[in-house]
Amino acid sequence: MALLEVENLKVEFPTRKGVLTAVDNVSFNVEQGEILGVVGESGAGKSMTGAAVIGLLEPPGRIGGGQIRLDGKRIDNLSPDEMRKIRGRHIGAIFQDPLTSLNPLFTVGEQLVETIRTHLPMSAADAKKRAIGWLAEVGIPAPDRRFDQYPHQFSGGMRQRVVIALALCAEPRLIIADEPTTALDVSVQAQIIALLKRVCRERNAAAILVTHDMGVIAETADRVAVMYAGRLAEIGPVAHVLQKPSHPYTAGLMGSIPRVGPRPKRLIQIEGSMPRLTDIPSGCAFNPRCPKVFAECHRIRPELRPVADGAAACLLYEGVTQ
Amino acid sequence: MFVFLVRRLLQAVMVMLAVAFIAFLMFRYLGDPVNNIVSQDATQQQREEVRQRLGLDDPMAIQYGRFVINAAKGDFGVSYRNSRPVSALLAERLPATAELVLVAALLSLVLGIPLGIYTALKPRGVLSQGLQIMSLIGISLPTFVTGILLILVFSVWLGWLPSFGRGDVIDIGWWSTGFLTASGLKALILPSFMLCLFQLTLIMRLVRAEMLEVLRADYIKFAKARGLKNRAIHFRHALKNTLIPVVTIFGLQLGGLIAFAIITETVFQWPGMGALFIQAVNFTDVPVMAAYLVMVSLIFVIINTSVDLLYNVIDPRLRTDPTRASGKGA
Numbered sequence A: 001m002a003l004l005e006v007e008n009l010k011v012e013f014p015t016r017k018g019v020l021t022a023v024d025n026v027s028f029n030v031e032q033g034e035i036l037g038v039v040g041e042s043g044a045g046k047s048m049t050g051a052a053v054i055g056l057l058e059p060p061g062r063i064g065g066g067q068i069r070l071d072g073k074r075i076d077n078l079s080p081d082e083m084r085k086i087r088g089r090h091i092g093a094i095f096q097d098p099l100t101s102l103n104p105l106f107t108v109g110e111q112l113v114e115t116i117r118t119h120l121p122m123s124a125a126d127a128k129k130r131a132i133g134w135l136a137e138v139g140i141p142a143p144d145r146r147f148d149q150y151p152h153q154f155s156g157g158m159r160q161r162v163v164i165a166l167a168l169c170a171e172p173r174l175i176i177a178d179e180p181t182t183a184l185d186v187s188v189q190a191q192i193i194a195l196l197k198r199v200c201r202e203r204n205a206a207a208i209l210v211t212h213d214m215g216v217i218a219e220t221a222d223r224v225a226v227m228y229a230g231r232l233a234e235i236g237p238v239a240h241v242l243q244k245p246s247h248p249y250t251a252g253l254m255g256s257i258p259r260v261g262p263r264p265k266r267l268i269q270i271e272g273s274m275p276r277l278t279d280i281p282s283g284c285a286f287n288p289r290c291p292k293v294f295a296e297c298h299r300i301r302p303e304l305r306p307v308a309d310g311a312a313a314c315l316l317y318e319g320v321t322q
Numbered sequence B: 001m002f003v004f005l006v007r008r009l010l011q012a013v014m015v016m017l018a019v020a021f022i023a024f025l026m027f028r029y030l031g032d033p034v035n036n037i038v039s040q041d042a043t044q045q046q047r048e049e050v051r052q053r054l055g056l057d058d059p060m061a062i063q064y065g066r067f068v069i070n071a072a073k074g075d076f077g078v079s080y081r082n083s084r085p086v087s088a089l090l091a092e093r094l095p096a097t098a099e100l101v102l103v104a105a106l107l108s109l110v111l112g113i114p115l116g117i118y119t120a121l122k123p124r125g126v127l128s129q130g131l132q133i134m135s136l137i138g139i140s141l142p143t144f145v146t147g148i149l150l151i152l153v154f155s156v157w158l159g160w161l162p163s164f165g166r167g168d169v170i171d172i173g174w175w176s177t178g179f180l181t182a183s184g185l186k187a188l189i190l191p192s193f194m195l196c197l198f199q200l201t202l203i204m205r206l207v208r209a210e211m212l213e214v215l216r217a218d219y220i221k222f223a224k225a226r227g228l229k230n231r232a233i234h235f236r237h238a239l240k241n242t243l244i245p246v247v248t249i250f251g252l253q254l255g256g257l258i259a260f261a262i263i264t265e266t267v268f269q270w271p272g273m274g275a276l277f278i279q280a281v282n283f284t285d286v287p288v289m290a291a292y293l294v295m296v297s298l299i300f301v302i303i304n305t306s307v308d309l310l311y312n313v314i315d316p317r318l319r320t321d322p323t324r325a326s327g328k329g330a
Ligand SMILES: Nc1ncnc2c1ncn2[C@@H]1O[C@H](COP(=O)(O)OP(=O)(O)OP(=O)(O)O)[C@@H](O)[C@H]1O
Pocket: A013, A020, A022, A040, A041, A042, A043, A044, A045, A046, A047, A048, A049, A060, A061, A277
C-alpha cells in the first residue's frame, strides 16, 4: 500500500459567480520514502493540492470531493483536532519563505522544543538535546549556541535549514515542500535541496516537492507530476517524463526549459497562457494551446491513462481516432 | 543596550528641561509674583525689596537655573491661595490620583486584551458583534456623559455605589490608600470605570485588529503545519506579536489617563491632583499649576521611557546584539 493515496481530489472555492474548481479530479500516490516532484505553471493548483493533503486549505477553499488516505486511513474527513495531530507528526510542511515562516519573537530552540514536545512524549531536557541534534543535522554550525538565538540572527539559507529541522523534528513520514527555495539566494538553493533530499533519504521520509525548477526535479525527484489548470496532465518516473514526455503539455514545458550546454537549443515556448478557473474550455483543458489538438479534444475530457511507465491524460492515448 | 539606555535618559532629561522652562515662564509672567506676596498698599520700596529677595532682578538664565534646581528638589514654592508648600499639597493629592489611574489602567488591560482576543477569534459570534457596537459607543461618547450616566444608574437609581469622594482611606506613612477599606474600594469602581472606558475600547479594538492581522502571518500558518495546538498558536505565538503595538498605545494612553483624570475627578469630586489643578486654575494659583505641569510631564516621560525599554524585552530584533554580526552568512 502506498504511503499517501490521493483519489479524485477536488478543491473548490465558492464565489459569488459560482464554485471555482482549483483542483479537479486529481489522483496520485506517494510511496514510502519516495520524492514526488510537482510542476506546472503558476495557478495550476500545486499549492492547493498540498494544502488539501495537510488539511490547511484556507476558507472559503474546501475539499469538494475525493479521498486522501495516509497508510490506507482516510484523513480528509478528520476532525480539526485529529488532523492537527497528523500535521507535524505524520505529515510535515515547508513553505516558500523562510524569512516569514519563523516566529520572530521566539528563539529557534523554543520553536523546535515546542514542536517536538507537542508530538512526542519527552522531557524538556531531552527535547532540547534532540533540538540541538536537529540543528546539527541540518548543517547549522555551533548548534548549542544557535539554539538560543532568534530567527533574525540567521541568514535566509540558515533560516530555511531551521524550517526544515522544524518540519522534520517530529519525524513525519511525508514532507510537503512548496517551492522551498524560491525565496532564497541562488547560491544556496542547491544546498537546501540537497539537504532536503539527504534528510528524507536518511529517514526514509517521502516528499512532495513543488518547484518550477526542472533541474531540481531531475536531480531530486523519483517521479514527477505535471499539473495544468487544476488537473493532472501527466505523472511518471522522472527520466521518462523529462526525456520522453507523453503529454503534449509536458513536451512543451520541457521544450521551454533553456538547456545548459555549449549549444542552447531553440526555446520552444507554449503559445498562449493557462486559462483562468472561470473559463476552462470544455473537453481537454489544454486544447487551445495544444499543437496536436483534434476535433474530439473540444468534446471529450481525457482521463489519466497508463502510458509507458507512467500515466497521461490525453486523448491521443485513449484510442480516440483522430 | 547601555548606549540605548543612556541616549534614552538624555532625551528624557531634555524634555523635562523644556517643560520646566514653560513652567518657569508661567511663574515669571502669569501675573506679577510680587503682587501675590506683598499687601495691596505696599510702597514701591517694599515692592523693590521683595523683588530683590526673590531674585527677580537676576538675569533670566540664572532665574531659570534656580527654578530647575528647586524643582528637582521638589520645591515649587508656596501656594498663593492657602500659603502651604506646593509639594505638600501635591503629595497629599497624589495617592488619590495614582490609585484611580492605576485601577483604570489595569481594568483597561484586564478587560481589553481578553475581549480583543475573543472578538478576533470569534469574529462572527453574537457576543463579538455586540462588543464591537458597544466599543463604538464607548469610544464616541464624551467621558463626562458616561460618568453622569453611571452615577445616575448605579448611585441614584440602584443606590449600589457612592457618587462622590474616596470613601474611607487608611494612611500608610504619607500615602493614603483606599484599597484597604470596603468603602474605599466601592468608591473606586465608578470613577475608574469611567476613566478606563475610552482606553478599554481602544485596547480591545487594537488587540482585535492586530490579532486578525497576525493570524494571517506566514509563521502562524507554519505553526499550524507543525501541528501545534490552537491554544499555543493563539495565546503564545499570535498574542505575543499582537502585544507589541498594544504596549506602545498603552504607554501613550497611560499619560492620557492622567490627563483625563481631571475630568473624572471633577465629575466624582475625587480629591486628586486633577481636582487640585482645576482649583488652582480658578484662582490663578501659579505655583500649583506649574508644579502640576512638571509633575504630570515627569510621569509621561517616565512612562514613555519605560515603554521603549519594554519593547526591547518583548522584541528580540530591537536588542543590539554583539553576536549578530558573527551570526550572519549562509
Ligand atoms: N481564495 C481563492 N479564491 C478563489 N480562487 C483561488 C483562491 N486561492 C487560490 N485560488 C485559485 O486556485 C488556483 C490554484 O492556486 P495554487 O496556489 O494551487 O497554484 P500554484 O500551482 O501553487 O501556483 P504557483 O506556482 O503560483 O504557486 C489558482 O488559479 C488560484 O487563482
